[in-house]
Amino acid sequence: MKTNVVIVGGGYAGVMAANRLAATGRSGLDVVLVNPGERFVERIRLHEYAAGTRNDPTVSFASVLNPDVRQVRDAAERIDAGTRTVQLAGGRRLEYDYLVYAVGSGRGKVPEGSYAVEQFEGADEARRALAGLPPGGRVAVVGGGLTAIETASETARRYPGLSVGLHAAGLPAPQVGAGARRGLERSLRRMGVELHAGTRVPASGDPRTHLGADVVLWCAGFGVPELAAASGLPVDAAGRLLVDPTLQVPGQERIYGAGDAAVIAGADYAYLRMSCAAAMPMGADAATNILRSLDALPAVRHDSGFGGQCVSLGRTDGMVQFVTADDTPVRLHVHGRTAAVLKEIICRMTLRWIRNEAKRSGAYTWPKGPRRTTATAQQQAPAWN
Ligand SMILES: Cc1cc2nc3c(=O)[nH]c(=O)nc-3n(C[C@H](O)[C@H](O)[C@H](O)COP(=O)(O)OP(=O)(O)OC[C@H]3O[C@@H](n4cnc5c(N)ncnc54)[C@H](O)[C@@H]3O)c2cc1C
Structure with missing residues (x-):
């Protein structure tokens, strides 16, 4: 008998889930990935693309x-859990036996006159706007x-002739330890970035006027698509699909997030921030639990943790x-060129982990989560940013 698995969203989580399922070579398993974009976007590189230090953040x-x-280039408009179908914007309707909800994050709307670097389209516009600024912009x-x-x-490194300001509502990088933050602030000062901590940008009006800027790059938190809420699925206050520790939607055991x-x-899971580092293990475990369901085995509880920011x-x-595994900063922090090299290695590894999983189901492994969380409320940031 054929089993249809529809994965909605082709980012780090969705592609990891698709690979873990398809690479089993299991007969009768049809894995469909729905994604509007033609290419895989390495979101963790979008700041490089916006600033013009990377020419293509996609593969x-x-x-x-x-x-x-099987790839379907379209966007899901509605998930109907009752009929187990997904309505696509292009008019098609896909049937599923299992669905993985992995539509990621993205601000969607930002104040007029600003660009959202966290999405490919916004980063692309920002790139052109920055390239068009005269010296002193x-x-x-x-x-x-x-x-x-x-x-x-x-941006400051790529365009030393521009004046770059960082406008934070509170402390910059609230999630890191005090020592690491001092190092970050030193680096920002060295490259000429003016730090304005405690700036509240009004939600209405043109932020360029408020901030006295020619170009505003909006990086103030990730929002999520409204698809889950619009489909009547349970969501939290931010609109994220609510799942249990096995990544299933309670009461909708065919839907995973x-x-x-x-x-x-x-x-127990409040420490899991929105990040590529959490998205890939979640995608892998969603797929594992679909495979276990097909084999009538009990689902595994998701268990993943962090190693560094x-x-x-x-x-x-x-x-x-x-x-620590629950994202609590320890005393050790590294700065300078060594840190730049470490970060670049991690960025390259993300693609390697996904590609290895495409060849062998189960190839990707990750750090385990905490036994008990020790993170404070402040450290439980909902996003990588
Ligand atoms: C500049 C920048 C740097 C970052 N650096 C890091 C880092 O160093 N480390 C880290 O851990 N994290 C980092 N992040 C965060 C990381 O990129 C995200 O947490 C990660 O991309 C989340 O993966 P995802 O698979 O959930 O979603 P995404 O990667 O956002 O993918 C979601 C996919 O779903 C698609 N989609 C959306 N709506 C629909 C729909 N209705 N139907 C079908 N498809 C849909 C989207 O087009 C997209 O392809 C960074 C983010 C940014 C912006």
């Missing part, structure tokens, strides 16, 4: 996907998280804050 799906995965980066810091640094768009309910500060500088 072909053929280079990361198991060849047995003013760039304001809004946000105090790691995406904002990476974007401000990459993975990556930025899903959240495991309960305090790696930040690039241009191409030759960086910062790595080592953390």
Whole structure:
């Protein structure tokens, strides 16, 4: 009998899930990946693309996907759990036996006059806007998280003639330890980034006027698509699909969630921030539990943890804050060229892990999660940034 698995979203979580399923070579398993874009976007490289230090932040799906995965280039508009179908924007309807919800994150709408670097389209517009600025042009980066810091640094290094400001609502990089933050601030100062901590940018009006900038790069937190909520599936206050520790939607055992768009309910998992580092293990485990369901085996509880927060500060500088499995910073942090090299290795490894999984189901392994979380409320940031 044929089993249809539809994976909605072709990012780190969705591709990892598709590969883990398809690379089993299991007969009768039809794995379909629905994604609107033609190419796989390496979101972790989008600040490089925006600043113009990388020419292409995408790779072909053929280079990361198991060849047995069927691709459908479209966007899901609605998931109907009752009829087990997915309505696509292009008009088609796909039937599923199992569905993996992995639509990731993206701000969608940003204030007029600003660009959202966290999505390919926004990064592309930002790239053109930055390239068009004359010497002395003013760039304001809004946000105090790691995406904002990476974007401000990459821009300042690439365009030393521009004036770059980082406007954070609170402390920059609140998730790292005090020592690591001091090092980050030193690096930002060295490259001429003006730090404006405690800036509140009004939600209405043109932020360029408010910040006195020619170009505003918006990096103030990830939002998620409304697909789960619009489909009547359970979501948290941020709109993320609520799943249990086996990554299944309670009461909808054929639907699994993975990556930025899903959240495991309960305090035990509050440390899992939106990140590529969490998306890939979640995608792999969603696939594992579908395979176990097909074999009538009990589902496994998701178990993943962190090792470090790696930040690039241009191409030759960086910062790595080592953390416990629940993302709590430890005393060890590395800066400078060594950190830049470490970060680059990790970025390259993400593609290698996905590609290895395309060849052999189960190839990808990851650090285990904490026995008990020790993270404080402040460290339980909902996003990598
Ligand atoms: C500049 C930057 C740097 C970053 N650096 C790091 C880092 O160093 N380390 C780290 O761990 N994380 C980092 N992150 C965060 C990381 O990129 C995300 O957490 C990660 O991409 C989440 O993976 P995902 O698979 O859940 O979603 P995504 O990678 O966002 O993929 C989701 C996919 O779903 C598709 N999709 C959306 N809606 C639909 C729909 N309706 N139907 C079908 N498909 C849909 C999208 O087009 C996309 O292809 C960074 C992010 C940014 C922006």
